[in-house]
Amino acid sequence: MEIFINPEKATWIEIVKRPVFDYRQLETKVSSILDDVKSNGDAAIKKYTAQFDGVVLNDLAVTENEMAAAALQVDEDLRVAIEVAKNNIAAFHASQTEAVIKIETIDGVVCWRKSVAIEKVGLYIPGGTAPLFSTLLMLGIPAVLAGCKEIVVCTPPGKNGEINPVILYVAHLIGIKNMYKVGGVQAIAAMAYGTNSIPKVNKIFGPGNQYVTAAKQLVNATGVAIDMPAGPSELAVYADETCNPSFVAADLLSQAEHGADSQVLLVASSLSIVEMVHDEIEKQLPVLPRSAIAAQALQNSLAVVMENVAGAFELLNAYAPEHLIIASENAEYLAEKVVNAGSVFMGNYSPESAGDYASGTNHTLPTNGHAKAYSGVSLDSFVKKITFQQINKAGIKNIGRAVQVMAAAEGLAAHKNAVSIRLNEINK
Amino acid sequence: MEIFINPEKATWIEIVKRPVFDYRQLETKVSSILDDVKSNGDAAIKKYTAQFDGVVLNDLAVTENEMAAAALQVDEDLRVAIEVAKNNIAAFHASQTEAVIKIETIDGVVCWRKSVAIEKVGLYIPGGTAPLFSTLLMLGIPAVLAGCKEIVVCTPPGKNGEINPVILYVAHLIGIKNMYKVGGVQAIAAMAYGTNSIPKVNKIFGPGNQYVTAAKQLVNATGVAIDMPAGPSELAVYADETCNPSFVAADLLSQAEHGADSQVLLVASSLSIVEMVHDEIEKQLPVLPRSAIAAQALQNSLAVVMENVAGAFELLNAYAPEHLIIASENAEYLAEKVVNAGSVFMGNYSPESAGDYASGTNHTLPTNGHAKAYSGVSLDSFVKKITFQQINKAGIKNIGRAVQVMAAAEGLAAHKNAVSIRLNEINK
Numbered sequence: 001m002e003i004f005i006n007p008e009k010a011t012w013i014e015i016v017k018r019p020v021f022d023y024r025q026l027e028t029k030v031s032s033i034l035d036d037v038k039s040n041g042d043a044a045i046k047k048y049t050a051q052f053d054g055v056v057l058n059d060l061a062v063t064e065n066e067m068a069a070a071a072l073q074v075d076e077d078l079r080v081a082i083e084v085a086k087n088n089i090a091a092f093h094a095s096q097t098e099a100v101i102k103i104e105t106i107d108g109v110v111c112w113r114k115s116v117a118i119e120k121v122g123l124y125i126p127g128g129t130a131p132l133f134s135t136l137l138m139l140g141i142p143a144v145l146a147g148c149k150e151i152v153v154c155t156p157p158g159k160n161g162e163i164n165p166v167i168l169y170v171a172h173l174i175g176i177k178n179m180y181k182v183g184g185v186q187a188i189a190a191m192a193y194g195t196n197s198i199p200k201v202n203k204i205f206g207p208g209n210q211y212v213t214a215a216k217q218l219v220n221a222t223g224v225a226i227d228m229p230a231g232p233s234e235l236a237v238y239a240d241e242t243c244n245p246s247f248v249a250a251d252l253l254s255q256a257e258h259g260a261d262s263q264v265l266l267v268a269s270s271l272s273i274v275e276m277v278h279d280e281i282e283k284q285l286p287v288l289p290r291s292a293i294a295a296q297a298l299q300n301s302l303a304v305v306m307e308n309v310a311g312a313f314e315l316l317n318a319y320a321p322e323h324l325i326i327a328s329e330n331a332e333y334l335a336e337k338v339v340n341a342g343s344v345f346m347g348n349y350s351p352e353s354a355g356d357y358a359s360g361t362n363h364t365l366p367t368n369g370h371a372k373a374y375s376g377v378s379l380d381s382f383v384k385k386i387t388f389q390q391i392n393k394a395g396i397k398n399i400g401r402a403v404q405v406m407a408a409a410e411g412l413a414a415h416k417n418a419v420s421i422r423l424n425e426i427n428k
Numbered sequence: 429m430e431i432f433i434n435p436e437k438a439t440w441i442e443i444v445k446r447p448v449f450d451y452r453q454l455e456t457k458v459s460s461i462l463d464d465v466k467s468n469g470d471a472a473i474k475k476y477t478a479q480f481d482g483v484v485l486n487d488l489a490v491t492e493n494e495m496a497a498a499a500l501q502v503d504e505d506l507r508v509a510i511e512v513a514k515n516n517i518a519a520f521h522a523s524q525t526e527a528v529i530k531i532e533t534i535d536g537v538v539c540w541r542k543s544v545a546i547e548k549v550g551l552y553i554p555g556g557t558a559p560l561f562s563t564l565l566m567l568g569i570p571a572v573l574a575g576c577k578e579i580v581v582c583t584p585p586g587k588n589g590e591i592n593p594v595i596l597y598v599a600h601l602i603g604i605k606n607m608y609k610v611g612g613v614q615a616i617a618a619m620a621y622g623t624n625s626i627p628k629v630n631k632i633f634g635p636g637n638q639y640v641t642a643a644k645q646l647v648n649a650t651g652v653a654i655d656m657p658a659g660p661s662e663l664a665v666y667a668d669e670t671c672n673p674s675f676v677a678a679d680l681l682s683q684a685e686h687g688a689d690s691q692v693l694l695v696a697s698s699l700s701i702v703e704m705v706h707d708e709i710e711k712q713l714p715v716l717p718r719s720a721i722a723a724q725a726l727q728n729s730l731a732v733v734m735e736n737v738a739g740a741f742e743l744l745n746a747y748a749p750e751h752l753i754i755a756s757e758n759a760e761y762l763a764e765k766v767v768n769a770g771s772v773f774m775g776n777y778s779p780e781s782a783g784d785y786a787s788g789t790n791h792t793l794p795t796n797g798h799a800k801a802y803s804g805v806s807l808d809s810f811v812k813k814i815t816f817q818q819i820n821k822a823g824i825k826n827i828g829r830a831v832q833v834m835a836a837a838e839g840l841a842a843h844k845n846a847v848s849i850r851l852n853e854i855n856k
């Protein structure tokens with residue numbers, strides 16, 4: 001960990017910068033897979049599944065029996081844990097339901113918004129070394145709550161042609177029926193364009209490797225909505241003298257174990273805190289199964305001493321972390337200073353991993369500084385907010401003149417006429 | 429207008445399709461301007477302003493004096509009209525403010541979302557034949573309401589080097605101070621990358637021609653947020669026997685006058701309604717100043733007779749129009765059937781032009797079928813919703829076991845350890 005002490009603002013640009021990955025370099029390769037699936041559907045998908053996942057499949061769809069049977073393979077312990085997470089995630093996301101509020105902006109003109117579920121959504125759940133069933137909870141629960149009619153889940157099969165039973169169990173538990181054994185670029189293509197087996201969707205959610213990310217960006221440019229731009233996971237910790245350095249070290253390591261490209265930033269109120277955290281990392285790191293990955297991520301990570309609290313949060317806002325832990329007994333006061341972050345963990349007993357799994361907040365969050373303009377996934381992500389206006393005769397008399405004058409000033413006579421013809425009818 | 433009568437579902441794909449415009453064909457040209465502005469800043473902007481707008485500028489920024497002086501050039505009538513619009517737009521968008529709701533998902537675990545303004549936003553207001561000051565109202569009012577700290581407005585200068593006084597007046601009225609005389613791709617580049625004169629922003633809003641749209645898509649792919657993908661404006665009207673055909677004709681014409689590429693779709697409950705509307709169009713069209721443009725747009729437009737109401741709305745939802753007028757005395761009942769639309773205008777006295785200017789709803793809406801997954805601009809568009817969680821010792825005891833078990837099942841030992849180290853401390 002490189003250490004900066006009260007760095008000048010001019011150097012912040014170095015501290016807050018992220019590794020640049022230009023997805024355009026993958027464009028040719030990814031586009032050719034997208035085009036192939038668009039033209040050849042299931043046949044292309046099966047070809048790439050054989051090539052990349054090493055398994056030949058007859059059917060892409062998971063059967064109801066496979067889903068129901070999965071529960072028997074999941075430990076009681078894990079089922080209980082998933083139940084806790086599910087309840088908390090559902091409770092928090094249900095609280096995001098927006099009531100219709102009708103506003104009479106002027107006498108006779110009533111306006112409102114109504115949240116209507118996106119009809120067809122696709123959830124991509126990566127495979128790889130571990131089954132990310134937590135991501136299925138985070139995407140599937142709000143999709144079901146929002147009332148999306150068709151929820152399609154794609155996840156790559158293992159070499160045995162099966163999907164990890166925990167993922168199947170979670171899907172079944174939360175009420176998802178359309179699940180397909182397909183991963184990578186070919187999964188994004190299937191959901192973007194549709195195939196005989198896999199329905200086309202309106203919006204695609206979910207994390208993935210660089211190829212999946214590139215594929216999502218490419219289909220997004222052609223009109224399929226996506227959750228948000230993706231990048232390596234990140235954690236910033238603000239730690240002051242009321243922190244517990246061993247907790248801070250554990251939190252930094254939990255982020256670092258995600259991958260060698262994980263981003264970790266420690267901002268501390270004194271050098272001694274950085275030193276104590278560093279010592280704790282040295283103690284905790286060696287016993288971790290993924291210590292090699294974590295060590296590599298930590299090499300690219302930074303610690304910054306900011307003796308001035310306002311400056312510390314200015315720097316953190318400039319960084320705009322995906323996750324921000326405020327490791328302080330003063331977290332309630334300090335959290336008011338947060339302007340840019342995906343999700344904030346307040347106090348010494350709020351580890352990031354709580355939010356990754358079970359506190360109730362969503363773990364699909366903006367990375368790479370996107371927290372300056374993007375929100376994490378929420379119930380909002382699965383609805384459109386349609387506006388309505390209901391204008392009666394009194395209403396059009398009240399705003400008619402304004403519309404006529406403004407339309408005329410913009411040179412749009414037919415816009416004006418649409419009001420005039422109504423006012424003439426009323427005044428007849 | 430081509431007429432379809434109770435078309436089979438298999439033919440709907442032809443009815444709902446939009447003209448395809450591939451922005452990638454502009455990519456080379458647009459990218460070179462973006463890159464030039466990125467490298468050469470204001471000098472490049474002045475070069476393109478001379479080239480495309482035909483005016484050589486010394487200063488890009490509009491002065492405070494220019495803004496204050498503009499009011500004197502705007503008619504009293506128009507100032508009153510703008511005031512009405514401003515009040516209604518402000519009232520409706522203020523109602524979208526989201527209160528913080530703290531949820532205790534489980535004892536000791538409190539989660540909430542807080543809407544925080546995006547710090548820096550850029551609003552693009554096109555120039556061209558008419559000054560689109562209404563767009564500045566629609567984007568500027570929610571930006572100010574949201575509390576965005578830096579609101580940058582770019583709009584092309586006329587050949588005299590000035591900005592239309594109505595646009596300046598509106599900016600001044602709603603409290604916008606940072607205004608720049610720059611249009612086209614160079615304006616998008618300036619706001620995406622920043623120059624000496626023009627600040628870099630986090631999110632870019634506003635309509636524009638195909639070059640501006642392509643530029644927004646390209647900077648979006650490199651990490652600058654944008655409001656939504658853009659396309660030609662659209663109107664669908666559902667008209668039944670309780671409609672007023674002359675009103676429907678006026679509404680269709682108000683959409684058609686936008687441009688030759690405007691999309692108009694009439695869905696009627698009987699052929700006689702289509703015929704009556706057609707006769708009214710013939711009457712109203714010739715006297716319009718933009719009749720040539722409107723006539724061209726109408727040539728590409730469609731009328732569909734759907735005798736079955738459910739089928740009519742199924743078709744309209746498949747089309748997912750930017751604007752949908754329900755020209756019926758039964759609008760309240762019928763509006764419940766709307767699943768995909770940007771904004772809905774209910775009843776015979778709710779013309780689209782009311783929403784374009786003054787009802788209070790936003791007129792920046794998803795086109796091109798994007799209403800299936802995107803919402804129009806609202807207060808939400810100018811904020812991020814940051815999640816917070818505050819977990820106390822009881823809370824981490826309540827969810828700790830779930831986090832440990834799930835993290836272990838996902839193979840993330842350090843995630844588990846971040847909880848274990850806290851539980852150990854509590855149980856010491």
